[in-house]
Amino acid sequence: MSDNPFFAASTLVHELPPFAEIREEHYLPAFERGMADQLAEIAAIVADPEAPTFDNTVVALERSGALLGRVRLVFENQDASDNTPAVQELSARISPRLAAHRDAIHLDAALYARVSALYEARDTLGLDPQDLRLLERHHLRFVRAGARLSAADQDRLREINAQLATDATAFQQNVLAASRAGAVVLDSAEQLDGLSADAVAAAAENGRVLGHPGKYVLNLKNTSHQSELSRLTDRGLRARLLAASVDRAADTNGPLAIRLAGLRAERAALFGYPNHAAYVVADETAGTVEAVDTMLAGLVPAAVANAEREAARLAEAAAADGVTGIAAHDWAYYSERVRQSAYDLDAASLRPYFELERVLRDGVFFAAGLAYGLTFTERPDLLGYHPDARVFEVFEADGTPIGLFLGDFHARDSKIGGAWMNELVHQSGLLGQLPVVVNNLNIPRPPAGEPVLLIWDEVRTLFHEFGHALHGLFSDVRYPFFAGTEVPRDFVEFPSQVNEMWMTWPEVLANYARHHVTGKPLPEEVVRKMAAAEKFGEGFKTVEYLAAALLDWAWHTVPAGQEIADAREFEAAALAAAGLAVPAIPPRYRSTYFTHVFANDYSAGYYAYIWSEVLDADTVEWFRGNGRTVRESGGVFRAELLSRGGSVDALDCFRAVVGRDPEIAPLLARRGLAGV
Incomplete structure (x- = not known):
């Protein structure tokens, strides 16, 4: 396929992939040539008759794999955001081959010998700090990938990695299929009593798109909690919707979760670790299993106590309806009732103030201009990977371009649930590349011509994911190894969580929170009520999150060889042992649709959200x-942290900004746990 668009670097702005030319049949040939090319490049490094130097070994390694990198980044994004049957089939085929390819590089004894020789002599090489860190990190990657294992253990490692890749792909595809199948189809608008008119219209449009004309469809979000639960008056429908959510992929993914956890434990044992969590956390900022145990366990009692107080208030509200006790499908509904009563705040009435385009341009982009001086120009002449994907060029205050941002905001049947950021081009001084990043959300699409109105959580998600985008856009490193979000897993959420603060920053909120018809700003008294109401519900949110984090931790602290008979029984026992068996608050993710940890790279790392939130708060x-202006503070945060990627120790970046080690008190105050 001589016309394969992946075979040469893109000539578009900032090397934006040429999506107008890319077809699904281009992927496999590009993957195959990309892997072959990189192996040839590795062979050339190994065959170099010159003694290993930083340039002919480490820098050469950084330069290798350009074609494979181009196709992999584009394909991974499509696999998540526009997952067609052909893409699913290729993902299942290529995942184990990519795992084998990575093993072929990191288990190459001759290549490791060159890297190791440089590592042993590192103090004599006269390297600058970023070069030295690159050498050290590459060496550590080889070690953690098995370069020091015996030949027999390396053979077993290859088998494990291939099976893990196959199973993780199957797990994600099962969740996507189960989420599609679990969508709740309704016959009449009356069944959706309690939802706003635009939400009902969106459900009707969803029915039309999904082949159910005249019906109303509620898609499943990726988490256990479904946003409609707070508004639906039909208690039976609420129970049905939650059951569809928490029972997803129970039969298909239970056995896969057991096998994935077991294989990961076996792999950790090959490296001499007692469990997978110990292996993972050794290379994170937490450092030890004990550090994570201490933090998570320390938060549980106060969080549960807070949730119990909330439950008592909900029970009072439910009793007025003749409902005895609070079931899981009641929690969100009566929370909203309490908020309306106690804080005179109706969340649905706020949606007209949060129109997507205004939140994006006058909120998210405005805040980036306020703090960092950025400007954004939409480029309709540049095509994204899907008609929904919009392309924006991003500029410094002086007009210097820094990269491209793609926004893909709407839900569709071919997109996995949730929200995330991907990079399509990594920033690199070595390769002369500027970043191209994409944010994906799952906002329901209204009927044609109607405005896209957001709930408050969707506003938060938009700001959060753009924080990841800024981390990628501001990257200013020499080597792609360190670009953007290539930081420890328990640090990567920190910048995105910080970016959430702009959604309520007075100057920013006043700029975007305006009624989409009248243009009137969100009343100040409503803003005050929102701030007060935010505190109510922190018990639920913290318990929901901790249950998922400790569930992930339980799966991945299992030692090699321990048999697990049933995934749901294991889950129930783990939650009980953690003190989080709260029937009315299911974990944010149950095991069988916990793609973060079973299909992506958060295994033994879901604790990262609250670990990062300590730094964020x-x-x-x-x-x-701090006494500086917003722009001055933004400049410090960008220069000392956002631009550094993984080129500097993560906590050193934090210290360079704040001037000290992190403290937990602000997090406890935010979560309503101080003094509990």
């Missing part, structure tokens, strides 16, 4: 009270 306090 502390940094928000710094932004508010």
